[in-house]
Amino acid sequence: SSGINAELPLRPGKCSVSTSGAEDVLKSELSSDSLKKIFKAVVALNNLGLDLGESVLPKAIDIAKKEDTVMAYSLAYIISSMYNEEVPQDLLDSVEDIAHRADTIGDALSFDGGLIETVMFLKGALACSVKAEKSLLNDEMIQKFSNYVLGNKYKQGLSNVFYLLSGLDVLSNNKLAVPTRIIILEDSNVMTRETEFIKLSVVDPLGQSIHTAKVTIKSSMSPLTGQSLFGKDPINSSTGEFLLPKITDRRGIYNLEVEGGVPTGYLAPANAKFPAKVVVEGKVSDGKLKLVDTDDNRVLLDSDLSQAPLQGKASLSTRFVLDFYVSDGAENIAIHQAFVRFTNVKTGQEVHFVAQADLTRKYTVDVHFRSSAAKAFKSVGGEYQVQLVLGDPTLVTSITKNVGSINLVLPESLIPASSPFPKPEITHVFREKEKRPPQVVSFVFTGLVFLPAVILLVMWGKLGANVSNFSFSLASVGFHVGLLTIMAIYVNFYLGVNMFTTMKCLSLVAVVTFLCGNRLLSSIASARKASK
Amino acid sequence: AVVSTQSGHYGREFRDMVSSVGAPSLVDVVSRLYNEYNTKTPQKLKIIDAYLGYIMITGVIQFVYCCLVGTFPFNSFLSGFISTVASFVLGVCLRIQSNPQNTAVFKDITVERAFADFIFAHCVLHLVVLNFIG
Numbered sequence: 088s089s090g091i092n093a094e095l096p097l098r099p100g101k102c103s104v105s106t107s108g109a110e111d112v113l114k115s116e117l118s119s120d121s122l123k124k125i126f127k128a129v130v131a132l133n134n135l136g137l138d139l140g141e142s143v144l145p146k147a148i149d150i151a152k153k154e155d156t157v158m159a160y161s162l163a164y165i166i167s168s169m170y171n172e173e174v175p176q177d178l179l180d181s182v183e184d185i186a187h188r189a190d191t192i193g194d195a196l197s198f199d200g201g202l203i204e205t206v207m208f209l210k211g212a213l214a215c216s217v218k219a220e221k222s223l224l225n226d227e228m229i230q231k232f233s234n235y236v237l238g239n240k241y242k243q244g245l246s247n248v249f250y251l252l253s254g255l256d257v258l259s260n261n262k263l264a265v266p267t268r269i270i271i272l273e274d275s276n277v278m279t280r281e282t283e284f285i286k287l288s289v290v291d292p293l294g295q296s297i298h299t300a301k302v303t304i305k306s307s308m309s310p311l312t313g314q315s316l317f318g319k320d321p322i323n324s325s326t327g328e329f330l331l332p333k334i335t336d337r338r339g340i341y342n343l344e345v346e347g348g349v350p351t352g353y354l355a356p357a358n359a360k361f362p363a364k365v366v367v368e369g370k371v372s373d374g375k376l377k378l379v380d381t382d383d384n385r386v387l388l389d390s391d392l393s394q395a396p397l398q399g400k401a402s403l404s405t406r407f408v409l410d411f412y413v414s415d416g417a418e419n420i421a422i423h424q425a426f427v428r429f430t431n432v433k434t435g436q437e438v439h440f441v442a443q444a445d446l447t448r449k450y451t452v453d454v455h456f457r458s459s460a461a462k463a464f465k466s467v468g469g470e471y472q473v474q475l476v477l478g479d480p481t482l483v484t485s486i487t488k489n490v491g492s493i494n495l496v497l498p499e500s501l502i503p504a505s506s507p508f509p510k511p512e513i514t515h516v517f518r519e520k521e522k523r524p525p526q527v528v529s530f531v532f533t534g535l536v537f538l539p540a541v542i543l544l545v546m547w548g549k550l551g552a553n554v555s556n557f558s559f560s561l562a563s564v565g566f567h568v569g570l571l572t573i574m575a576i577y578v579n580f581y582l583g584v585n586m587f588t589t590m591k592c593l594s595l596v597a598v599v600t601f602l603c604g605n606r607l608l609s610s611i612a613s614a615r616k617a618s619k
Numbered sequence: 620a621v622v623s624t625q626s627g628h629y630g631r632e633f634r635d636m637v638s639s640v641g642a643p644s645l646v647d648v649v650s651r652l653y654n655e656y657n658t659k660t661p662q663k664l665k666i667i668d669a670y671l672g673y674i675m676i677t678g679v680i681q682f683v684y685c686c687l688v689g690t691f692p693f694n695s696f697l698s699g700f701i702s703t704v705a706s707f708v709l710g711v712c713l714r715i716q717s718n719p720q721n722t723a724v725f726k727d728i729t730v731e732r733a734f735a736d737f738i739f740a741h742c743v744l745h746l747v748v749l750n751f752i753g
Binding site: 521522523524528529532535536539540542543546547550551552570573574577580581586589593597604605608609611612615 | 662665666669670672673676677680681684687688689691692729730731732734735738742745746749750752
């Protein structure tokens with residue numbers, strides 16, 4: 088039995104699981120038709136150190152060929168490695184064909200079934216490779232499968248972790264084609280001036296160092312300064328440790344290009360690129376703070392920062408000047424971020440001013456409170472804590488130096504742009520109702536509007552209008568009733584019935600009224616024509 | 620002979636007019652109009668005229684009210700006023716179409732047809748007015 092199936096490292100002496108009766112159960116499962124069951128039976132018998140009996144490999148291969156899935160073939164490969172007989176050639180040939188079913192995403196190769204399917208395939212393929220004493224997958228494939236398995240490093244779940252470790256184990260211990268990569272040890276690519284070594288290593292997928300490997304740093308140039316950490320020529324090391332030459336001004340960021348050489352049985356690692364940086368401890372030196380009253384050119388405060396924390400008072404006419412150098416112990420350096428921060432003690436408001444460096448790398452912050460009070464300080468006065476904040480990627484840590492506190496006195500007329508206290512509440516004012524006339528007036532005019540109707544009836548009476556010609560025919564009655572009904576519908580509509588109902592009723596009545604009216608009027612017309 | 624008849628025809632009225640002192644006064648014109656109207660206008664048209672007068676007075680009253688108390692609510696005033704205006708217009712249409720002197724112009728439209736149009740238009744008008752009056 089091969090050492091690859093180390094998933095169950097049974098130590099029969101220490102493990103008190105009773106295995107009596109297991110052999111019969113497992114052997115009976117060997118004649119099952121499910122490839123999974125056959126696989127589990129064979130592996131269990133192998134792990135228990137029991138005799139496997141007659142080879143079920145031909146049956147397994149048949150089932151695998153019939154199912155034609157990656158998992159089926161993978162199980163067949165693993166089963167074939169359990170027996171002492173040689174693996175059949177057609178099974179060995181199928182390994183590469185199945186491998187081509189995997190998908191490439193970036194530099195990772197995987198099967199549709201994900202981590203489980205890929206790892207089972209790797210176990211089977213590498214087990215058969217070891218038995219056949221030659222790698223059945225090409226180097227590039229193994230490297231890419233390894234990249235995929237490693238990519239699942241942070242996945243949660245017991246199943247994921249188990250298969251991750253299984254996969255890494257089989258990749259690292261197959262002794263035929265172990266993929267490798269170059270890593271940096273102990274974060275040694277962040278160096279101080281005192282650091283002696285950069286430590287690199289060539290490791291297998293499980294992270295174990297390959298001691299017989301060789302590392303070469305091809306180039307170590309800083310893109311900004313053009314300087315190299317190790318000189319222009321590549322340097323080798325068989326221990327992975329590279330002694331850093333002592334250059335006084337090594338501060339900066341460098342790009343390392345690294346190559347690795349490995350013995351047989353290992354695949355050469357991909358060329359790696361690492362950033363490396365030399366950092367220094369920064370320090371504020373020769374800092375001076377001056378407060379000057381610009382109206383009468385009086386110096387209010389002139390002190391160096393060794394007396395910090397300093398106290399000062401400022402008004403609109405004050406000018407705040409802060410000079411300083413940043414030193415790394417040996418010389419004054421230029422850094423990326425240097426600014427002064429004023430923090431209002433009461434409101435917490437922060438105001439920043441950037442320090443500008445001149446050619447001698449002297450940094451200056453020059454604040455005229457008259458021009459900055461409204462905009463930068465938002466017209467909020469009070470006591471402000473003053474701090475110097477310095478940052479750069481080549482400083483070990485950023486520096487925050489407490490300079491002191493300034494009491495900024497602003498005149499009352501300056502209204503704060505945004506008060507920290509809540510603004511007065513606005514209550515919603517509803518739209519005022521329109522002025523209506525007194526009810527009496529409205530009633531009088533309502534009556535007045537009906538008055539002309541009365542006058543009309545009187546006039547009609549005087550004119551002799553009458554309904555003596557009214558014939559009580561169906562059409563006549565229907566027409567007049569229809570009109571009255573329409574008026575009733577309209578009154579209803581005014582009283583609140585919606586338009587849809589109104590239109591429905593109206594359409595019915597209108598049809599009736601129209602027909603009746605048509606009949607009536609045409610009869611009147613024909614009667615008139617006849618009488619002419 | 621034609622000339623003399625014409626002048627005679629016009630001459631009578633002209634003489635009547637000239638017989639009063641100087642140019643005809645406003646009172647004369649108005650009383651003349653009133654007499655002519657009473658005698659020459661058929662009864663049906665007078666009925667319609669009374670109706671038109673009623674509509675107009677109603678419209679004037681509404682307008683005076685609006686001038687007194689303001690236009691709120693404006694939609695109500697508009698719908699009421701425009702109702703009177705539109706009714707007046709429809710009434711005028713009915714009068715024109717039912718005037719026997721105009722039958723030559725309205726050959727295809729009988730009086731009954733004019734009346735039917737009048738009724739139908741009023742139905743639509745009142746529906747719209749009631750919708751708008753709010």
